[in-house]
Structures are given as C-alpha cells and as structure tokens.
Amino acid sequence: MAxxxxxxxxxxxxxxxxxxAFMFVNEYRKQAxxxxxxxxxxxxxxxxxxxxxxxxxTVSFTGTGRWAYSENIAWTFNxxxxxxxxxxxxxxxxxxxxxxxxxxxxxxxxxxxxxxxLYTQKVTVTYDNGTISTDVIEHNQYDYTLDxxxxxxxxxxxxxxxxxxxxxxxxxxxxxEYPLNAHEYERFTAIMNDDNRKRKFMxxxxxxxxxxxxxxxDNWLTMFYEEFKTDILTC
Numbered sequence: 001m002a003x004x005x006x007x008x009x010x011x012x013x014x015x016x017x018x019x020x021a022f023m024f025v026n027e028y029r030k031q032a033x034x035x036x037x038x039x040x041x042x043x044x045x046x047x048x049x050x051x052x053x054x055x056x057x058t059v060s061f062t063g064t065g066r067w068a069y070s071e072n073i074a075w076t077f078n079x080x081x082x083x084x085x086x087x088x089x090x091x092x093x094x095x096x097x098x099x100x101x102x103x104x105x106x107x108x109x110x111x112x113x114x115x116x117x118l119y120t121q122k123v124t125v126t127y128d129n130g131t132i133s134t135d136v137i138e139h140n141q142y143d144y145t146l147d148x149x150x151x152x153x154x155x156x157x158x159x160x161x162x163x164x165x166x167x168x169x170x171x172x173x174x175x176x177e178y179p180l181n182a183h184e185y186e187r188f189t190a191i192m193n194d195d196n197r198k199r200k201f202m203x204x205x206x207x208x209x210x211x212x213x214x215x216x217x218d219n220w221l222t223m224f225y226e227e228f229k230t231d232i233l234t235c
Contacts, residue, residue: 003115004037005065007072008153009108011041013057014050017100021055022047023093024102031079031088037072039063061108069110070121073134076104077127101128105137109152113161116144120152 015021025045032039039061046058063069079085080097089097103126111118122137142148146165150158 002066003112005068005110005112005117006153007061007063007065007069007108007110009061009106011059011061012105012107013059014054014103014105015100016052016054017096018055019096020100020102021057023097024104025057025059027079027089027093027097028076031085032075035075037064037066037075039072063108063110065110065112067115068112068117068119069108070123073106073123073125076125077102077132080127081130081132098130101126103127111144111149111153111161113144113164118142118144118148118152 011025013021013025015024025041028039029041033041040063042060044059048056048058050056063072065072079089080094086094103124105122105124107122109118109120119139119141121139123139124135124137126133126135142152146158146162149161153161
C-alpha cells in the first residue's frame with residue numbers, strides 16, 4: 001500500500017467559457033473530495049477575467065497524495081475521460097465541459113514523512129477536445145527538515161511534524177508544560193523512554209491527525225489524555 005503525502009496550495013482554472021470554468025470547479029470538488037487519494041477544494045472562489053476574455057478561477061486546496069501528490073495530478077480530468085466519473089455528471093453539464101479547452105494550474109507544497117519527501121511544484125494540466133497535456137513549470141526538492149517544513153507547509157501540519165519530532169527524539173521536557181500530577185508525569189516519561197510505548201503513542205498521534213486540529217502540545221496532550229487516559233496510565 002502506498003504511503004500518503006499531504007499537499008496544500010492553490011488551483012487556478014482557466015477557460016474562455018465562463019460556464020465551463022465554474023462547472024469544472026464544482027464537479028471536480030464534488031468528485032475528487034470522495035476519492036481515497038483526495039483533493040479537498042475550499043468553498044471560497046476568486047474569479048477574474050483576462051484581457052482576452054478568459055475566465056480565471058482560483059481556489060485553495062488540500063490533497064492526499066499516493067506517495068506524492070504529483071501522482072494525483074494525472075487524474076485531474078478523469079471526471080471527463082473515465083466512464084465511472086462521467087456518469088455522475090449531468091449530461092448537459094458534461095456537454096459544456098467537453099466543448100471548451102480547460103487548463104488547471106496547481107501551485108503547491110507536498111510532503112510525505114515516511115520517506116521524508118518535501119517539494120514544491122507548479123504544473124499546468126490542459127484538456128482540449130479529449131487530449132490531455134501536462135507542463136511542469138517549476139519543481140523544487142528540499143531537505144526534510146523542520147525548518148523547511150515550517151517554511152513550505154501550512155502551520156497545522158508543521159505543528160504535527162514538530163510534535164512527531166519531539167516524540168521521536170524523546171523531548172520529555174515538553175510534557176512538563178501540561179498540568180500532570182507526579183504519577184501521571186511519571187507514566188508519560190515512561191512512554192517517552194520506552195521504544196514500544198512511545199511507538200504506541202505515536203501511532204495514536206497519526207491515527208487522530210485530522211484536519212482542523214491545532215497541533216500544539218497543550219491541545220494534543222489534552223486530547224490524548226482525555227481519550228486514552230486508561231491506555232496511557234496503564235501501559
């Protein structure tokens with residue numbers, strides 16, 4: 001099974017038919033959000049018109065990559081080429097989407113902690129009368145360090161990676177910020193000094209790494225202490 005990467009950035013959709021641009025964003029949002037290797041598009045849309053009359057729509061997104069989110073980009077126009085997804089689109093909307101060329105530019109950062117992959121990429125995928133082309137505009141690979149993670153990924157995911165790093169390196173002093181009594185602190189210290197117990201706790205961290213959580217030590221320790229109190233204190 002593939003490792004999962006976490007991507008975030010912007011998508012810019014361009015078409016000379018305004019209906020095509022808006023319809024594509026709506027249909028892609030509905031379908032790609034349900035895929036296992038998904039793309040979650042924000043509800044906030046920025047729209048503009050170029051001098052030559054093209055409609056430009058920009059939205060932010062997060063995505064789950066198959067090893068890397070760059071793999072997912074090849075699936076951008078599956079909703080127009082794959083029968084499974086075409087059948088989910090109203091025939092009248094599908095006819096509009098197939099008429100005018102559509103280009104989608106992804107500008108994003110992506111990281112996969114298992115293989116320590118971190119990169120940024122800007123790439124344009126174009127659909128024109130059934131033909132799909134891809135143009136990689138820029139690709140930058142970075143060392144997988146906390147400094148680079150802080151620079152290139154969102155604050156929420158950086159907080160999670162910083163938390164993982166503290167666990168992996170046994171940074172026990174961070175636990176002292178949480179108001180534990182002496183017995184509880186002793187148990188947390190035991191977890192941090194025991195590879196098997198620490199691995200168990202890190203598994204819980206990954207299992208509950210859901211979007212929207214502010215990955216600070218106080219929040220994490222509060223959540224895990226309340227939800228896994230028995231596990232932590234009896235391990």
